[in-house]
Amino acid sequence: MKQLVTNIRDRYGYAWTVLQGLVKTDFKLRYQGSFLGIAWSVLKPLMMFCVMYVVFGKFLRMSDGTPTYPVVLLLGISSWQFVTESTNIGLRSVVDRGDLLRKIHFPNYIVVVSATIGALISFAINLVVVLIFALVARVQFTWRVVLLPLNIVELYAITLALTLLMATMYVYFRDIAHIWEVLQQLVFYGMPIIYPLTYVTNRGGVLADLARLELLNPFAQTIQDIRHNFIAPETQPTIWNQFSNWGIRLFPLVFTVVLLWLGVYLFRRNSRKFAEVM
C-alpha cells in the first residue's frame, strides 16, 4: 500500500504541482484590475440568471408551471456554462500555453485539465448560488442529493473528453474552434435546458418520442440527472424514468467512457509532437 502511494506521488507529484500553480494563477488573473474583484464570480452568474429567468420564464412562458422551475432553469444553465467554458478555453489551451510547452517539459495534459478545473471552480460557485435560490424557493431536498457528486463526475468526464479531443485537433486545425462554436449551439438547443422536456413530451405522438431521445446525449442525461437529484425529483424526467431498456439507459454512460478513452489516447499519442508542431 505504502509502495503504491509513493508510486503515485512520484508519477503525478509533478503534474499536481504544475496544476496547482496554473489554476491558482488563472483564478488570480481572472478578475484582475476590476473593482469588485472575486465578487464577480458570484455576481456574474446571478445577473445572468436574472436575465434568463425574465426572458424565458416570464416573457416566453416556457415554464412547466411548477414552483421549482426557476431554480431548475438556473441549474441547467450553470451546468451548461461549465461545459462551454471548459471546452472553449480548454480547446485553445495547448496553443495558448505554447510558449510554456516549448520551453519546459511537463505533462501537456495539465494545461487542458487546468482549464477545465478553472471552469469547475466557477461551476462550484454557481452551485452555491443555485443552492441559495433553492433555499429561498423552499425546495424540498431528498436523499437523492447524495447522488449529485456522481452526476457531476460524469459531466466532468464527458466535458474533459471532448476538451482533450478538440485541444488535440486545434493544434493542427484551427478550424475546430469555429466548428465547435456553431455545434455547441446545436447541442444547446437539442437539449432540454431552456425548455422543460415535459413541454415537448406532453404533446404526445412522434415528437414526444423524439424528444425523449434527446436524453441519449450524455450532456442532456447528466444535466437532467443533476436537476432531478438536486432540486426536483418529481418534475424532472431522466433517462432512468423515461426508458426501461438497460441498453438505452446505459448508452450515455458507455459513450462517455469510450469518448474519454479516445480523448486521452489521441491526446497522449500526439502530445509528444505539440512542442514541435506549434
Place this chain on the structure above:
Amino acid sequence: MSDEEMIEKIDYMKNPVVLSATHVSKCFKLPTEQATGLKQAFINWTKGIKGYKKQEVLKDISFEVHQGEFFGIVGRNGGGKSTLLKLISQIYYPENGSIAVTGKLVPFIELGVGFNPELTGRENVYLNGSLLGFTHEEVEAMYDDIVEFAELEEFMDQKLKNYSSGMQVRLAFSVAIKAQGDILVLDEVLAVGDEAFQRKCDAFFTEIKKDPSKTVILVTHDMNSVKKYCSRAMMIADGEVEAIGDPETVSQQYTLANLEAEEKAERKRQEERGGYPNGLNERCPLLKTIAVSPKVCSSADTFKFDVEYQYDEPGDFYLAIALHDIRRGGITYDTGAKVLKMKRHGHQTVHFEMPLNLFNNGEFRLITSLRTPSPSDPKGTDAVGVALDDNACSFVIRDNRNREYALLSDRALTIEPLDDSQVEKEPA
C-alpha cells in the same frame, strides 16, 4: 596547489553517468504549404502532397555527462545546439536513439518561462517554481535565497509589469540558478545584469563547479566562459559531434571553425563579384597574404607568412603590411608605406616572419597593400592593390599564460611602481 587546481584534478569520469545520449537523431518537418486549416489539409491529401520537407537537425549524437561535471556545448548558429538542449530537457522527443537522465533536471531554455506581468514578483517566483516542478514548500525554502541573489527585496510585492527589464531578468536568472535541481541546463543566459550582478554570477558558477553533486550543462558562444567554468566541452556542427573533451581544445576548434566559415563566406562573395577579388584590379591582379605557420599560435611562436603578388608595370613599388586586431579593433602594427621596397616584378612570393611574444590572446588579420610612389606627393604612395577578405590572412594567438583583455602581454610590458614602500606587487 590552489583550490581551483584541485578541482581540475577531479576525475569526473569515475562518477556515475547522469545524462546519456545514445545515437540520438532528430529531424523536423518544415511545412512547405500552410496546412493549419482543414481545407488545405484536405486539398493536400487529395493531391497526395506531403506538405512538408524533412530537415535533419541532429545526426547520430552520442555522449555522456557524469555527475558533478560542468559540461559546455558550443557550436555555430543553426548547428543543432538548441535542439539538442530541448531533447535533453524532454521538450522534444528523438526520432531515433534515446536520452536517459538520472535525477532532477531543471531546464532553462529561456529565462522567466511563464512569468506573468500582472502577478507580483513573489507570485511569479512561486509560479515559475511550480512549473519547474517544485512544490510550494520547496519554493518557500528557496525563496529568501532567490530574492537575496536578485537584490529585489523591496520589490517583491510589486507587479512584474512595474519592473525594469533588467530587474525581470535578474529575478528570472536568480530562480534559475537557485533552483535546487541535480542537473541544471542553461542556454546562453550568462550575459545579464549589470557588472556587479555579473560578478555574482561568476562567483556562483565558480562555486557550483566545485559542488560534486551538481551537474551543469551550459550552451554558449562565449569561449571565455567555456574555458573558465567547464570541465569538459562538446562542439556540435551540422548536427554532429565535431569535438568533445578538454574545453581548451574544443574552444580552439570552435574559433577555427568560425574563421573558416568567415573565409568561406568571403570566397563566395568574391565569386559573386566575378573577375578580380575585392581590392584588386587589372594592374595588380594577384596579391595574397598566406599563412605558413599554423593559424593557432602561442606567444612563443614566430608567425611565418608569405605574400604572393603579380605586378608587371615598370617603376618602384612597395609592400605595406598592417596587422589588424579583429576583436579589440584598431591597427596593431603597420610596416609603413615606403619601407618594404620590392626588387622583382612579375609573379613573386616573398617570405616574412613576425614574433608574437608581445601580444595577449586575440584574433588578428594581416592586410597587405601594394603601393607605388605618388606622382603628386613625393613622400606619399598610392595603393595599387589591397589584399582584402579572402586574400588577407587571419590567425589566432592562444596561450595559457596570456590574458584576454589587453592587447600587450604583461611579459612584454610592465608598469613598475617607483616606490616599493607604497606598493606591494602580487605575483601574477
